[in-house]
Amino acid sequence: MKILILSTAGISSRFNTSLKSKKPVLKSIFYKNTPKHSLLGRFLEFHKYFDKIIIVGGFLFNELEATLKYFNTNNIDLIYNDKYNSLGSGYSLYLGLKKTLEYNFSEIIFSEGDLFVDKDNFLKIIKSPKDTISINNHDIYANKSVSLYINTKNHIKYIYDKSHNSLEILEPFTAIFNSAQIWKFSNTKKIRNIINKCQESIFKDTNLEFIQKYFSDVDINNCAIIKFKKWINCNTIDDFEKINFRG
Template sequence: MKISIITVAGISSRFNKDIPDEKKILKCLYYEKNPQDTLIYQMIKKLKYSDKIIIVGGYKYTDLIDYVNKYIPHELQEKIILVKNDLFDDLSSGYSLYLGIKEALDNFNEIDEILFVEGDLDIDGESFTKVIKSDKNVLTCNREPIYSNKSVVLYQNENDKYHYLFNSDHGMLSLKEPFKAIFNSGQTWKFRDMDLLKIANDEFYNNSMEDTNLAIIQKYFDLIENNNDIELIGLKHWVNCNTHDDYRFIVEYWRK
């Protein structure tokens, strides 16, 4: 069984900046003309290979339910499981990923892999297909410059282990060990070992509830002993949609 997880629980503060409360929207549902021109619709289409698609929402959760019921084709609706994160305003992104993984592991047996992608991304089809087809655990990177105030940094240390750096306050970053390579994370991952994933998820719940999703991800990849079980895939087109201008750039890319 192949399962995908999308997390879209956040309040979209940058996307909704200076917008009156009554007009604020869940970022992944935003469109200007065509209701199919949303981040969530396009991502679900890419994940149609999955047996199940778990979507973890929180902010404006009823809007997410309504959109799925109204605009997602029936054959894809049947794959979708909606999970509500009631603590989206109190905890960071880690709890949404925790809930998605827990939903998968608690309810399905013989899971071959879980693909996780953050819900505010747009990724080109060719690169995404490489992630889908990989038979290994997957890390991704993009071609954007690395800035401490917005990038999720992925680096490989002198022992060939992969590590992440991110500043939730969007301030400076410090890399305190020698490294072989450094990348801007593509914020898309694939997990192939469900036993290790359960260990990482349980440890998050017991020790790191207020942390970001990187706490689960880092623990999982720390537990993998053989680097040959990991594939790093570069993404050609990658946009993290934080503003309305980002959205318009993405839609223009879709049209081309």
């Protein structure tokens, strides 16, 4: 059973500030022409490749629920994150993962819901038979990047500064990349063990704590790396204006 988890619970503060609208919007469902031309609409183009799509919402949840009716997709589980205004994106991932435990899943893809990615490389992640990390070709800046590096033991390490000031690596490394923030987890036993053994507290901040636990002992040679040709982290309306939904 193939499952996609999308996190769309956040309050979209930077997006709404840039939009300068009196009425707040949820950026994952924001569109100008048709709901298909939204960030969520791009991900739902791939619904046929998944047995289940678990969408975790919170902010403007009723509008998200109403928008999903437009797509008429019958394999979606919509989950409400009642702590969307107080906890980080890790808690949305936690709720999505807890839902997957109800199913006999074989693999999970997790993505932040505020991304726009090219179709070809997202399909490569879907079709990858093993653990997969994604990268993009953007420059790495501490004020906006989620970065990863490969240490001399060939292990994957993620670095991110919540205060957006600086990044620090305290060990030798062989490569560094800008993360595209989409992951495939193919080891179902490991997923269940992490969820069952770890305290819920590791999910109260960013989603990287779970992701790092999963990938900490994964040899990069046993993992696929997919590089997106088109990748936009849609933080502002200017970011949204750069999107070509046909690409």
